[in-house]
Amino acid sequence: MSSVTQMFHVARVVWLEALRRKELYVIVAICSGLILWLGQIRFFQIEGMSKFYREMALNIMSGATALTVLVLGARQLPREFSARTIYPLLARPLSRSSYLMGKLLGVSAAGCFCLLLFLGLYLLGCLSLGAPLYGHLLLQHLWLQLCMVLLMTSLSLLLSLLFNLDAAISVGLLLLTLSSVISNLFLLIYEESNVLTRRVLEVLTWLLPQLPLFSLAEKNVHGELWDPLSASVMFQLSLYAFLFSALYLGITLWLFRRRPL
């Protein structure tokens, strides 16, 4: 039995859970409704309405996808432990690493599905508003968002092993919502800090995922002013996401292997 096939079996359960549990429909329905509603706004024919739509819709799309991934990812392991469904699963010839990779695959795929669904709605809104689309920038934004999905999935799995379910979701939400604020705060403090504080800030900057790096929403809104990112920047951002995901996943696997059931 190949471990890839086993991973797909585990991932399938995550997909079925995402499909059959109602709370995820609520996130998707609310955000889809918001995107569609924004696409219908014609406030007194104000010029630049399409920019407002694009900015709001892209941010909702990004936030809702990250939220979906966080909620789905953070509950995978704690629910398996508390409901004891992990015992019959690991009683099979399934390694803990394949199990974890299956969870990663399932949650990431569910996140990608949400992202593509929101993208479809966003494009519909753009068409209805006659808003310009900047193909290259949009594709780059989409790729970086997919990288963020991977990063958020591995982070949520790690948080779920470090904390209980509620705390994992709360910490994940804080990181998600305050990520840009924290980065800006670090920059402000950095200038005024002594050498030791600077080192601490540098370490923290490297430890905490810099989620705003994975959004090109602003550039897509003002696409007429921006060129697409260079291949080398895209490569570095992708590498950043993959390395951080691998690091989080490695720590998760190490903790999971040591954990008695």
Next chain:
Amino acid sequence: MSEIERPPLLSVRNLQVAYGRGKKRNQALKGISFEVFPGECVGFIGHNGAGKSTTLKVIMGFRYPEAGSVQVFGEEAGSSASRERIGYLPEVSLYYPFLKARELLELYGGLSGLSKEQLKTRIPVLLEKVGLAGRGEHLLKSFSKGMQQRLGIAQSLIAEPELLIYDELSSGLDPLGRHDLRQLLLELKEQGCTLFFSSHELNEVESLCDRVIMIHQGRLLRDLPLEAMKAECGDRSLEAFYIDTLREENAKA
């Protein structure tokens, strides 16, 4: 062939497991040793907290021993090779409420390496065997505790294992369910399947087992063939003998 000549399927040697650290440390297993041979049906009895579930968890590789060793089919406990040949039923059978019974069995069968064709033929037969015929398309959230236990038995049998390890054999089953399970296990035993299970139901142990292993506070008290155990019981029932033995041990402590 005598047991001495046959290699054991399961070999537990001086197993020691502790929970917690420092003042909270609790030595759950204090060096127990026993073996289970092919074709045997062995009952594992002891009161709550005696160390039965802990022993089974180490055998399955869910928990790591502090000292001692466990070998299953000649492999280290918890290895993929050993788990391929084991059917395990946990103490509490709870399964994904959002899955259908068929999907759950497909998951476990798939993870054990069964093909779609094999699953298609095996699942309806298994569901019928455990008294869940026609329930394959029902969501598990609509299943009662007893039905979940029946499904648990079905999942343990999906890959046609050589060794069945059941933690609290008939927990959650009504008298009819227990009767059906006993018949099913007797059938499997006749087919040469090896059974190792923990239970509080001593009647069940008496009617199914060839050998009984009794543990108390993490120590092995008895490891005897059923007939030898009955001889030791004298005119007492197995249950009365068990209670008397535990009282004697508690008095010693």
